[in-house]
Amino acid sequence: MEWNKLVPELLVANYPRSKDFYQNLFGFKLHFERAEDNFGYFDLDGAQVMLLQADASQHQALSRAGSGLHFQVEVAAITGVLERLMAASIELQAPVTEAWYRADDIEYGQREFFVADPDGYLFRFYEYIGERAVA
Structure with missing residues (x-):
């Protein structure tokens, strides 16, 4: 396994x-x-994260400090993650959408959704769907 240069450590x-x-x-x-x-x-598949259990006061203080932060994770297909979440009755924070993000004169497309983990950390899972010239 290759170690990423930046790996978030989430207090749980x-x-x-x-x-x-x-x-x-x-x-x-x-x-x-x-x-x-x-x-x-x-x-x-190369997206790495560390989890560390913190005592209640540490967890509360640091989770407030990270509010507004979310993690984007690319997967080959979002269907597997979605199926597991739905089977466990986990509510999505935002439904599956198709989004196009501009970088200079190219737009990159992805199917994505947002979901929170048990500690409220927000994740955007997405699958790449292609690119196109900016209209």
């Missing part, structure tokens, strides 16, 4: 619950874990 209220959510619903694989520290390093 309950590591076992978050670990289960990230593995079974988001589809991340556990790369390594320090169970005695309630810490895990996860990977989803």
Whole structure:
């Protein structure tokens, strides 16, 4: 596995619950874990994240500090993640949409949706659908 140069470490209220959510619903694989520290390093096709259980005061203070932040994760197809979330009755924060984002004279397209993890961290999962010239 290649280590990314920037990997977010998310403080979570309950590591076992978050670990289960990230593995079974988001589809991340556990790369390594320090169970005695309630810490895990996860990977989803190159998208990497660390989870660390924090005490209640740390978690509350730091989750407020990161409000407004969301994580974008590219997957080959969003259907697998969506199916797992729906089967677990997890509500999406924003429905699946097709979005086109301009970079100079090219627009890049993606099908995307937003969902929150058990600690309220917001994720945008997307699949790439192509590019086109700016109209």
